[in-house]
Amino acid sequence: MAAHFPKGKIIENLIEIKGVTHAYATASGPLPVLDGLDVSVPKGTFAAVVGPSGCGKSTLTKLVAGLMKPDKGEVWLHGEQVKGPRKTVGMAFQNPVLLEWRTILENVTLPLEIVAPKMPKADRRARAMELLDMVGLIGFENKRPSELSGGMRQRASLCRSLVHKPDVLIMDEPFGALDAFTREDLWQTMRDLRHAEPFTAVLITHDLRESIFLGDQVIVLSDRPARTQYVMDVDLPDDRTLDVLFTPKAADMLHILRDQIKIAQGRLEVGE
Amino acid sequence: MLSKIATPIIAVIIFLGLWELLVWVNDWPNYKMASPSDLPPAFWKYKDLFLTMGWQTLWRTVAGLMLAVVFGTLIGMIIGFSKIARDGLYPLLIGFNAIPKATLVPVISLIFIGQHDFNTVLMAFMISFFPIAVSVGIGLSTLEPEYRDILRALGASRFTIFRKIALPKTLPEFFGALKVSATLAFIGTNLVEIVSPHGRGLGALFKSGETNGDYPLMFAVLIALAFLGIVLYYAVIFLERIFAGWADREEK
Numbered sequence: 090m091a092a093h094f095p096k097g098k099i100i101e102n103l104i105e106i107k108g109v110t111h112a113y114a115t116a117s118g119p120l121p122v123l124d125g126l127d128v129s130v131p132k133g134t135f136a137a138v139v140g141p142s143g144c145g146k147s148t149l150t151k152l153v154a155g156l157m158k159p160d161k162g163e164v165w166l167h168g169e170q171v172k173g174p175r176k177t178v179g180m181a182f183q184n185p186v187l188l189e190w191r192t193i194l195e196n197v198t199l200p201l202e203i204v205a206p207k208m209p210k211a212d213r214r215a216r217a218m219e220l221l222d223m224v225g226l227i228g229f230e231n232k233r234p235s236e237l238s239g240g241m242r243q244r245a246s247l248c249r250s251l252v253h254k255p256d257v258l259i260m261d262e263p264f265g266a267l268d269a270f271t272r273e274d275l276w277q278t279m280r281d282l283r284h285a286e287p288f289t290a291v292l293i294t295h296d297l298r299e300s301i302f303l304g305d306q307v308i309v310l311s312d313r314p315a316r317t318q319y320v321m322d323v324d325l326p327d328d329r330t331l332d333v334l335f336t337p338k339a340a341d342m343l344h345i346l347r348d349q350i351k352i353a354q355g356r357l358e359v360g361e
Numbered sequence: 362m363l364s365k366i367a368t369p370i371i372a373v374i375i376f377l378g379l380w381e382l383l384v385w386v387n388d389w390p391n392y393k394m395a396s397p398s399d400l401p402p403a404f405w406k407y408k409d410l411f412l413t414m415g416w417q418t419l420w421r422t423v424a425g426l427m428l429a430v431v432f433g434t435l436i437g438m439i440i441g442f443s444k445i446a447r448d449g450l451y452p453l454l455i456g457f458n459a460i461p462k463a464t465l466v467p468v469i470s471l472i473f474i475g476q477h478d479f480n481t482v483l484m485a486f487m488i489s490f491f492p493i494a495v496s497v498g499i500g501l502s503t504l505e506p507e508y509r510d511i512l513r514a515l516g517a518s519r520f521t522i523f524r525k526i527a528l529p530k531t532l533p534e535f536f537g538a539l540k541v542s543a544t545l546a547f548i549g550t551n552l553v554e555i556v557s558p559h560g561r562g563l564g565a566l567f568k569s570g571e572t573n574g575d576y577p578l579m580f581a582v583l584i585a586l587a588f589l590g591i592v593l594y595y596a597v598i599f600l601e602r603i604f605a606g607w608a609d610r611e612e613k
Contacts, residue, residue, distance in 0.1 A: 154514040174516040186507045190529045190607040199525070203515045233607060253515070 101168070103289045104130040104153060104257065109162030110314075111148055122148050123159070124314035130306075135283065135290045137300035139346065140310030140318075141354045146293040149315075150259045153291060154178050166257065176204045179255035179288075183262040185246035187234035194230040197221065197248045204253045220248040223285055224278050240271035244278060251282065258290040264299065273331055276302050280329070297346045298334055301325065307342075309349040319349045395580040403581040410566055411585060418550055418562040419589055421478060425485020426546040426593075430539070433490040437497025438523075447502065458491045462549060466556040477559040481550050488549035489542035496538035500531030533608040536601040543593045547586060563589075 106128040112119040122145035130136040138146055151157040152164050155174040164171040166178075179200070187196045197217040201208055221230055224244040234242055243263060250258060264272045276299060283290070294300050300307045301323050309319040321342065325333050333339055351357035377397045384396035391399055404411060436454070440447040462484060469480050504527055512522045554564020563582050570578035602609075 151510075154510070156510055156514060174514050176515050178514050180511055180514045182507045182510075184505070184507055186505070186511055188508075188526065188529070190532075190605075199511075200515055202525070203512060203517045203521065249511075259514075 101132050102129040102165075103132040103134075103167060104128065104136075104291065105163075105165040106149075106152070107163045107165070109152060109159040109164065111145070111152070111157075111159045111161075112314075121314035123152075124316055125162070126310075126315055127317055128308060130289060130291060132289055133287050134305045135292065135303055136306050136308055137292045137294055137304030138308045138310060139294060139297060139300050139350065140315060141312045141350065142295070144310050144313045144353070145315040146310060147261050149310075150180070150261045150291065150293060153257065154180055154259055176253070177256050179250035179253065179258045181243075181246050181250040181258070181260045181263040183265045185234070185239075185242040187242055187245060187249075189234055192231050192233060193221070193226065193237070193245050194218070196234065196245060197252050199249060200253045217248065217252055220251060220282075221245070223282055224248055238271075240267055240275060243267060243275060247275075247279070247282065251286065251288070254286065254288075256288060258288050260290065260292045262293055262295065265295065272296075272299070277331070279303055284328075297343050297350070300346065301339060301342050302329065302331070302334060307346060309346065309353060311353045312355060318353055321346065392574070392576045395577045399577040400581050400584060403575075403577040404585075407566070407578060407581075411563075411581075414561065414563050414566045415585055415589065418547075418554065418564070418586070419593075421481045421562065422485050422546045422550045422589075422593070425482045425549060426489055426539075426543060428482065428486040429490035429493055429542055429546065432486070433493025433538075433542070434497050434535070436490070436494040438501065440494070440498035441501025441527075447498065454491065454494065462488045463552055463556060466553055470553075470557045477553075477557075477561060480557070481553040481562065484553045485546040485549035488552075489546040492538040492541045492545070493535065496534040497531055500534040501527050504530060532605040536597065536605050539597050539601075540594060543597050544590050547590050547593070551586065 106126055109123050109126045110121070111123040112121040114120075126145075126149070128136070128138075128149070138149065140146055148157070152159055153166070153171070155164075155171045155178070158172075166175065187193075188199070191199070194214065194217055197220065198213045201213045201216065205213075218227070218230065221227055224247060226241060226244055226248070229237060229241065229245075234245070237245065247263065250260075264275050267275065280303065290303075292300070292303060304323050307321040307323060308317060309321070310316070311318040323342065325339065348357060381397050384394050389396075395403075436450070440450050465487070466480075466484065469483055473480050473483070508526050508530065509522055512526060517525075550562065551564040551567075554562035555568055558565040558568045563586055567579055567582040570576070570582060
């Protein structure tokens with residue numbers, strides 16, 4: 090469990106999703122993606138969301154970000170019902186979506202131009218440099234995104250999603266397109282960023298190792314239309330290193346999650 | 362850098378050489394095909410006319426092209442952002458673009474009788490706005506949703522998203538279309554100058570060459586038009602370097 094909320098204490102849920110049902114209109118009629126979904130993420134928690142492909146995980150991120158309204162049910166952030174976009178959210182996607190015509194530094198300061206238009210340029214720059222330093226991109230701030238490797242671009246993208254100090258970071262498979270070694274590097278960067286500046290996070294992923302390395306809790310969604318099928322508290326040390334993934338404890342957790350995914354895919358009966 | 366300038370010049374010299382050779386080998390008289398060596402005397406003889414009429418053609422073309430940029434971008438924005446507008450406007454745009462513009466010369470000369478400058482600019486505009494409208498429209502409608510979402514999630518307005526993301530992201534497509542439009546605009550200007558000559562523009566000079574049987578003059582006009590087209594094209598390239606230079610990947 091994360092250090093910033095010891096067990097046993099009554100804690101405020103920063104993100105609260107209550108009975109959310111949502112369907113997309115398609116040519117062949119409505120396609121239900123979420124069916125009475127309940128998710129609570131306490132303040133400061135890193136929630137990793139896993140589930141079968143196409144089960145509605147990305148829809149979940151859009152609902153939390155206020156980019157979409159659910160057909161039924163409610164999404165609460167900070168004790169306020171989400172009715173539209175909020176300035177306190179940071180987003181990162183599988184595609185780093187950096188603006189090619191801006192330098193890395195200018196990309197990172199972009200959210201500040203929207204959220205804090207009156208902030209002096211020097212302060213914006215200083216804030217961006219602070220984050221670029223944390224992810225090891227000092228010296229690349231004046232390069233264009235096309236001059237950077239995939240992993241570096243994703244690092245810059247993470248800096249951009251954190252530059253305005255959001256209280257919720259929503260990530261939709263941010264490491265999905267990276268090679269295995271780069272991905273593990275970025276897991277550690279993510280962990281360090283979180284230690285430096287605590288935030289609540291929702292991470293959509295397909296990688297179970299990633300979910301237990303980064304998550305405080307792992308939420309398994311069922312197949313479409315998605316419900317919460319299983320929630321696992323990740324009982325690993327706070328300052329975990331990659332080695333923790335090779336312990337028997339981690340192996341057990343991964344095994345349980347693997348079975349839960351199989352159940353969600355309908356390939357394993359409950360209790361089998 | 363030197364080869365960047367030298368290569369196109371050498372290419373032009375080789376082209377002129379082959380042209381000269383072709384005329385010489387076939388022993389064509391200059392009413393069939395003038396040779397490059399006939400051209401300098403023609404230019405020299407009418408140098409004042411070339412300067413004034415070339416300028417008339419150039420400014421009217423550029424004015425029409427600027428109108429095309431403004432209206433083409435506006436139409437592109439409308440069809441790029443609204444699906445209803447896209448469905449409604451596309452057939453009209455494509456139908457209009459399919460009309461041979463030569464058939465419109467008598468129409469607009471009748472509507473705006475005597476307004477020769479206006480008619481010429483209008484034609485240059487009508488023939489050149491289509492590529493701009495379509496490319497801006499496609500650029501905006503194919504913007505990946507994530508690009509919008511990173512700003513939309515922060516509560517940015519549609520206009521801010523357009524200004525900070527959609528507009529700069531569409532610039533490479535816009536300049537691609539502008540290169541096509543720049544040469545099209547010349548065709549529009551010359552259509553009016555040739556079909557409904559008012560003694561203005563290189564088209565009228567061409568027409569007078571035809572009337573007087575001055576074949577080297579006609580060829581000289583064609584070369585002058587090609588030259589102006591190249592100048593305008595490189596002006597567009599220059600603007601592209603400034604505003605969309607980031608899209609140019611350096612070769613490594």
